[in-house]
Amino acid sequence: MADRLALSPNVPRAAVNTGARLWVSSFLVAVRMVRKFARTPQLIAFTAIQSALFLLMFRFAFGGAIRTGGSLSYINFLVPGFIATTVLWAGMGAAVGVAEDVEHGFIDRLRSLPIPRSAVLIGRSLADTALLVWGLAIAAVFGFAVGFRPHGSVSGALAAFGLCVVFGFAFEWIFIVIGLVSGTAQAAQQMGLVITPLVFLSSAYVPVASMPGGVRQFSEFQPVTPMVDAVRRLTTGPQGQALLPHSIGHYVGLSLVWAAAIFVVFGLVAVLRFARR
């Protein structure tokens, strides 16, 4: 470049921007997300209110009609499922957020910068997963408030919490894909509703055994059920185990396999979709 400058001293040249590396870029993208969340009271309040409404409805409106099929009380059945499925409701917000960034040109701006493009997605998924911890903590506090009392070990409760975070991170990639393909926040909101059957046709709120044939088969097969079962078993001890045909390792293992599969498939789709031009 120096010789070129010498040849044409009348045209001042700007420097080349080498661009930030993958982890620095991902970190910067994540910081932006966390700041956005922390400084937008509506987002924080909405997570909490939605969470509370769901819990109250199931605890007090539907709960009386639901039998757990064992000695486990409905409140102790419900709250682990409620906490576990919080990750899916939070994910819907992520899809809308990604779509908003596409719609408002923010993604285009990041894509035009000299950074690894995957950093935009990695930063986003890490930040959303960190924010998920907030959502899970709120859900847990509400659970205690309406009468949930865990009967497992402390390490079991922590493992359940960790499992929720891992599962949330994997599901985040489904919602990133939804956000990227939907293009507008409104469309993302509607497409995000595809998760509703995964939440309600699972063991989260109602025992799978009470469901009719086809629905029951779907519920037993889909990823949310083993995940909810693992969390419930880890937090409710023997009473929770009594409802389940397999040992705890089965449910934890199955949900980790699901999480890995979802992450690999949807992570790949998201990266390919994002890199496309």
Add this chain to the structure above:
Amino acid sequence: MQPPILEARGLMKRYGKTQALAGLDLVAEPGRVVALLGPNGAGKTTFVRAVATLLRPDAGTLHVDGIDVLRKPAKARQVIGLAGQFAAVEEAMTGRENLEMVARLFGLSRKDAKDAAVRVLDQMQLTADANRLVRTYSGGMRRRIDLGISLVGTPRLLLLDEPSAGLDPGGRIQLWDAIRDLVVTGTDILLTTQYLDEADRLASDIVIIDHGKVIAAGTPAELKTRAGDDMIEVHVHDADDLAAVSSVLAKIGYDPRVDVPTRRAFVSADNGSARLMEALRVLDQQGITVEDISLRRPTLDEVFLALTGKPAQTTDSPEQPVGA
């Protein structure tokens, strides 16, 4: 010899049935502000997105500062800055935070990023508002911080896609000043606009595109010359006289038009000064009271109309052809 800052050859891009770029050729030399002018759907934004590596053309070659954009998009991103049609800023961060974030993404160290933010805030006259959240900014301030964000990395080629869209006149003038100041710092600019006055004020070169192709290129003065002859413009006192004036002008020049709201009639004429005298004489004979009569170069509106056969979107009221 420096390579052109931007060189596009035979660029093609098709979306379904729409041919957005239909063999676009464009060469921009360093040190210039190039305005890409054209109606909606002409291919302006598609072209900018291709240069910004956001989409891949179906055919053709594209170089920025000698870098092959299609083969080495990552390298091309090191020398470009983009400000798109939306103010792509994080509303929940301050102006300063937005600038520092993007500066660091451009690869600057923490300290250099802080310095760059201070420089750009000053350049965009936003220093006083640097620590306020962007969601409290006015539309004009958002546009300026958006422009500033694309500058923290001091790009060689700055791409501005309709930079003043949606701004009030005061905001546009402030933005134009900011853009003009950039040229001095060695940043070449490619901007798209639908506003002829914007292209005329900012650009050293204007490229008119329509249907994905360049239909004319040159300096504003060259384009006005190419559109041909002088215009005779008559401003009458009474709008009822416009029809009579128009028929007089039709015999003197060609392509007469009237603009009723402003009570003006125009005609193109070769050998303008002689024709002007003739027009005055005939109008006087017919006893038509004329408020003002003038001989002028065509405006870019008229150039655009002559080249494309359809009016550009302008900030002024469009002129209606006679009989329309």
